[in-house]
Amino acid sequence: MQIIETERLILRPFREGDAADLFAYLHAPTATCFLSLKLSNLADAEIEVRKRALDEGSVAICLKQTGQVIGDLFGGGADVEEDGTTSVGWNLNPQFGGQGYAFEAARALFDHLFRAKGFRRLYAYVEDHNKPSQRLCEKLGMRREGVFVEFISFTTDDAGNPIYENTMQYAILRREWMSGVPAI
Numbered sequence: 001m002q003i004i005e006t007e008r009l010i011l012r013p014f015r016e017g018d019a020a021d022l023f024a025y026l027h028a029p030t031a032t033c034f035l036s037l038k039l040s041n042l043a044d045a046e047i048e049v050r051k052r053a054l055d056e057g058s059v060a061i062c063l064k065q066t067g068q069v070i071g072d073l074f075g076g077g078a079d080v081e082e083d084g085t086t087s088v089g090w091n092l093n094p095q096f097g098g099q100g101y102a103f104e105a106a107r108a109l110f111d112h113l114f115r116a117k118g119f120r121r122l123y124a125y126v127e128d129h130n131k132p133s134q135r136l137c138e139k140l141g142m143r144r145e146g147v148f149v150e151f152i153s154f155t156t157d158d159a160g161n162p163i164y165e166n167t168m169q170y171a172i173l174r175r176e177w178m179s180g181v182p183a184i
């Protein structure tokens with residue numbers, strides 16, 4: 001992907017040297033949907049960075065002032081779906097939550113995907129207990145389109161049985177985005 005600059009952030013592909021910053025938040029993912037991405041050590045983080053560097057849809061969120069990677073976004077990768085549709089998502093180092101960085105980054109990514117990449121429809125899956133992510137979807141102008149009941153399992157109970165989660169789907173169309181990009 002091309003480098004995108006916002007007021008406080010640089011969005012760019014992952015690259016060598018990002019492993020420590022990625023490990024800082026992926027050693028303990030806070031969202032159940034990212035538990036499978038949990039990293040055990042720095043060597044695994046380096047492998048993950050190399051994988052992400054080759055993925056067009058994987059975006060590092062960096063602080064302009066320090067260059068630190070404070071989270072990531074995905075959307076518009078090689079696994080593009082039919083009819084100009086792609087899924088999007090976000091994962092911020094919790095140390096940098098509550099400062100508007102996720103919104104600033106996702107807003108810029110959405111604009112890029114709709115205007116530069118020509119996507120027609122972006123959608124996000126969000127668990128029903130993940131209020132910060134739902135709030136972000138809503139601030140981005142996404143519509144809650146439905147709730148899939150006991151849709152997916154990321155964890156098991158003490159007896160090893162899958163715990164199924166209720167998953168909401170949010171989406172927005174290009175024409176909706178173009179008719180009113182949400183203000184910062």
Ligand SMILES: CC(C)(COP(=O)(O)OP(=O)(O)OC[C@H]1O[C@@H](n2cnc3c(N)ncnc32)[C@H](O)[C@@H]1OP(=O)(O)O)[C@@H](O)C(=O)NCCC(=O)NCCS
Pocket residue numbers: 030031033089090091092093096097098099100101102103104125126127130132133135136139184
């Ligand atoms: C979901 C997630 C990205 C949301 O991050 P966030 O920091 O809460 O989101 P935002 O960037 O929208 O910032 C939130 C708050 O920062 C505040 N803020 C502080 N300074 C700000 C500034 N300069 N500009 C804008 N907002 C600012 C805002 O008041 C905003 O609160 P509001 O939504 O009530 O208005 C984050 O919680 C996360 O990464 N969670 C773990 C991973 C995850 O759940 N991913 C999604 C899976 S579906």
